[in-house]
Amino acid sequence: MKPEAHFINTCWRIIVHSWQHTIRNAWIAAATVAMLVLVLSSVNVLLAVQAFTNQAIQHLEDHIDVIATFTPNASDTLIQQARSYVLSLPQVQDVTFISADQVLQTFRQSHASDTAVQAGLHDVDGNPLGAELVIKAKHTEDYAFILQALQNPQYASLFDTSTYDDHHEAIAAVQNLADQIRLIGSALIALFTLFGMLLTFNTLRVAVYTHREEIGIMRLVGASSAFVRTPFILEGIWLASFAILLSSILFACGVWWINPLLRPLFEGSDPGVTTFFLQNILTIILVETAGLYALVTTVSTLAVGTYLR
Amino acid sequence: MIVLDHVTKVYHPNHVALQDVSLAIGAGEFVSIIGQSGAGKTTLAKLLIADERPTQGKVSVGGWDVGALSVHDVPLLRRQIGVIFQDYKLLPKKSVFENVAFALEVIGASRARIRDIVPQVLRVVGLEEKAGRFPTQLSGGEQQRVVIARALVHQPKILLADEPTGNLDTLNTRDIIDALLKVNQFGTTIILVTHNREVVNAVHRRVITLKNGQIHSDQHQGKYALAM
Numbered sequence: 052m053k054p055e056a057h058f059i060n061t062c063w064r065i066i067v068h069s070w071q072h073t074i075r076n077a078w079i080a081a082a083t084v085a086m087l088v089l090v091l092s093s094v095n096v097l098l099a100v101q102a103f104t105n106q107a108i109q110h111l112e113d114h115i116d117v118i119a120t121f122t123p124n125a126s127d128t129l130i131q132q133a134r135s136y137v138l139s140l141p142q143v144q145d146v147t148f149i150s151a152d153q154v155l156q157t158f159r160q161s162h163a164s165d166t167a168v169q170a171g172l173h174d175v176d177g178n179p180l181g182a183e184l185v186i187k188a189k190h191t192e193d194y195a196f197i198l199q200a201l202q203n204p205q206y207a208s209l210f211d212t213s214t215y216d217d218h219h220e221a222i223a224a225v226q227n228l229a230d231q232i233r234l235i236g237s238a239l240i241a242l243f244t245l246f247g248m249l250l251t252f253n254t255l256r257v258a259v260y261t262h263r264e265e266i267g268i269m270r271l272v273g274a275s276s277a278f279v280r281t282p283f284i285l286e287g288i289w290l291a292s293f294a295i296l297l298s299s300i301l302f303a304c305g306v307w308w309i310n311p312l313l314r315p316l317f318e319g320s321d322p323g324v325t326t327f328f329l330q331n332i333l334t335i336i337l338v339e340t341a342g343l344y345a346l347v348t349t350v351s352t353l354a355v356g357t358y359l360r
Numbered sequence: 361m362i363v364l365d366h367v368t369k370v371y372h373p374n375h376v377a378l379q380d381v382s383l384a385i386g387a388g389e390f391v392s393i394i395g396q397s398g399a400g401k402t403t404l405a406k407l408l409i410a411d412e413r414p415t416q417g418k419v420s421v422g423g424w425d426v427g428a429l430s431v432h433d434v435p436l437l438r439r440q441i442g443v444i445f446q447d448y449k450l451l452p453k454k455s456v457f458e459n460v461a462f463a464l465e466v467i468g469a470s471r472a473r474i475r476d477i478v479p480q481v482l483r484v485v486g487l488e489e490k491a492g493r494f495p496t497q498l499s500g501g502e503q504q505r506v507v508i509a510r511a512l513v514h515q516p517k518i519l520l521a522d523e524p525t526g527n528l529d530t531l532n533t534r535d536i537i538d539a540l541l542k543v544n545q546f547g548t549t550i551i552l553v554t555h556n557r558e559v560v561n562a563v564h565r566r567v568i569t570l571k572n573g574q575i576h577s578d579q580h581q582g583k584y585a586l587a588m
Contacts, residue, residue: 270434
């Protein structure tokens with residue numbers, strides 16, 4: 052037989068042996084796949100939870116703004132200058148101007164049932180309330196700078212109040228919470244990935260251990276190390292592929308089920324889990340496949356090697 | 361064919377299994393190696409297939425120096441030897457056909473050759489009809505015949521049978537011995553490791569007796585009773 056034909060023949064046999072072995076040891080294969088699916092799903096769930104918390108934090112951050120209230124006697128020209136100044140700040144994403152009349156109208160509506168307030172407003176001559184600027188920053192950490200910028204001597208006298216004091220602690224708390232959640236989420240994913248690797252390592256070792264006598268017999272009959280080892284590596288790769296397929300389907304089903312349930316928490320907007328899934332599923336599958344294949348190859352090589360003499 | 365030159369094997373920490381054993385077995389011989397439990401028979405068999413290495417001395421099998429074999433070369437040596445074990449050592453998840461074919465697959469035989477030879481060998485051992493069965497679906501005697509088929513299918517120069525009749529009844533024992541004698545007639549060197557008196561006496565060929573790890577006697581047409 053020519054060397055090329057011999058090589059192809061051997062490769063074909065190794066593939067057939069590995070596939071036969073997988074099918075004929077269905078229970079061990081099923082247990083191994085179940086364990087791998089558990090490991091992959093744990094990581095997938097944590098990734099989805101992190102995507103969800105990121106979206107929740109983003110949602111919370113979107114609701115943060117600073118309201119700067121002008122003194123009632125500030126002229127329209129100065130108010131527009133102040134608005135332009137705020138808009139020119141690179142940290143500012145958006146500024147909404149609310150006129151004094153609109154502020155008064157909103158105030159009346161929100162205190163419609165309060166007779167004392169209504170009477171007070173009636174007694175006061177003219178509009179006691181000033182116009183407002185609703186300022187949104189690009190990033191939560193920019194609010195501190197924006198509020199500082201409002202203290203600019205050129206414009207500081209125009210502002211009656213700002214919600215700086217009211218928001219300062221809340222903004223800092225949200226920012227702190229977001230940082231903590233992101234850190235804990237990343238740490239949990241790293242930890243579960245590590246646990247998953249250890250679990251996979253042991254699962255594959257046990258699977259090979261159950262075949263230790265077969266490995267010995269193959270060697271006694273004259274099989275080379277590669278002829279014994281490679282089918283086990285391939286078997287591990289079949290099982291890993293099956294586990295990745297199953298865990299991806301489970302992940303997709305989970306996302307499809309949970310996303311509508313989370314929507315009310317986000318006032319009808321996308322909770323972000325589906326978006327995260329659609330944007331990242333290919334990367335996740337590729338990374339998990341590469342990682343699992345590398346792990347399977349390493350563990351199978353080492354574990355089978357223990358029983359090769 | 362096989363030469364042991366002042367071979368000693370010591371297991372950790374200081375159990376001497378074989379001590380200064382020297383013997384030579386020529387091509388085509390039928391040699392029974394006998395002795396009580398612990399005499400060193402199995403150690404000797406393991407040395408011949410490089411399952412163990414000598415602590416001292418030299419073991420030469422078909423020109424291979426067992427003590428100097430690399431891990432890569434061990435399978436090459438084992439492909440020259442057919443081995444029959446008392447506990448069969450069949451691959452449990454492979455059928456009778458696949459177990460026998462495995463010995464050919466490891467030497468890279470073509471699929472056509474395997475399809476041609478394996479049924480022939482199974483016919484010789486009377487298992488052609490059971491080619492598709494798995495080892496657990498066979499009796500002890502049938503399993504041992506599969507092992508013989510596997511040991512012979514690649515036409516080895518040496519056949520090592522380690523207690524091949526240990527788990528068999530008288531009828532099956534007779535069949536196995538007849539099969540070994542027939543194989544020997546075709547020129548294959550047979551090494552039969554046993555403590556079965558009837559087997560050794562029935563064969564009536566060269567008998568090497570081991571006692572306490574040393575050669576106690578080496579008779580060219582020995583009998584068990586005489587040897588011990």
